[in-house]
Amino acid sequence: MTLQYVLELVGTFVFAISGALAIREREHDLFGAGFTGFITAIGGGTLRDILLDSYPLVWIGDIHFLYAIMLGVLAAFIFPDFLSRLRKTFFLFDTLGIGFFTVLGVEKALSLGVRPEIAAIMGMFTAVMGGVIRDTLTNETPVLFRKEIYASACLAGAVLYVGLNYWGLERDYNLLISMSLVISIRLIAMKYKLSLPRLD
Template sequence: MFHLLDIIGTMAFAMSGALTAMHKKLDPFGVFIIAFVTAVGGGTLRDIMIGRTPVGWMLDVNYVYVIVVGFILAILFRKKFDSLRTSLFFFDTIGLGVFTLIGLEKGINIGLHPAICIALGTLTACFGGVIRDILCTEIPVIFRKEIYATICIFGGIVFFMLRKLNLDADVLYLTTSLFIISIRLMAVKFKWHLSPLSYK
């Protein structure tokens, strides 16, 4: 289940990056680069921070294949999506839930404190999108009023609460990812957001 979620998250973020790049009218190479950094950017930064080098995608070429497939699917079916904005949101939300779990698990595996594991999960889930938005000259979603990173943090807390119940690992992963995805969907539907700060 964990490996399957990893593959799903990688492809989802790759498609999200590709769709964003196509919206910005980049050429095919530019679209592929944006898809690639969106899919592996957060994980790469996480691995460097915990001293895990070479980073994950360099050790397993299957990640590259998954990103290429996501890139191709995004191009082939870009006109099939009812709404670009809806499609971007859908793929981004899936990636958010899955990549948070991956970051949490990496931290647990090396014995880090739960709070640090949650930070790693948030970083893994969010920073691929941050890199994508910066390269596409957008203010990153994580820095805007929409609830994004906060959901990852809450998801991490739920993960460690459920972990104390000694649930089956697959159930734990699936429940936590569905929690994160559901909360983000509800946040957008009901317009939950953090109020922006200003000098005035």
């Protein structure tokens, strides 16, 4: 088990918790919360792999991801108040998570031989489309269309990664630098309430 693999499982676990908690104030039962956690955790990577025809899907080929999700949903059920009070911690985890999954998504797409422009889009999809599918199913405005800088931070990090990769930067440095860009943009945007210009 490499460090990266452990981090992927932890990231999946955290995404499942935040997905399950995301619908807490709505009238959803245990099953609905579990389904929402599941979709949030696997949606982005699943869409990426379907678009790139990469099978088996990660969570179908490796059952540990399903277990990580079930643990996350269970945790959300047993400790909902405790976890909800950790809002700030979760925001941080979520931010680390989207940075991490953006870069992994770019890498996987590149390894499948697509062009860098496509790989950057796939990295962003990996990080944010789980949340978008969740919001669409629950009739929320997808996080993508809200005014906070979210998906665009991922896209910026993904573009940086393919750029630095093209210029030959070693993988581990690139991973850290590109993740840091995603995380920094997101944290700075939240702190100073920055948003992108609107179309008007």
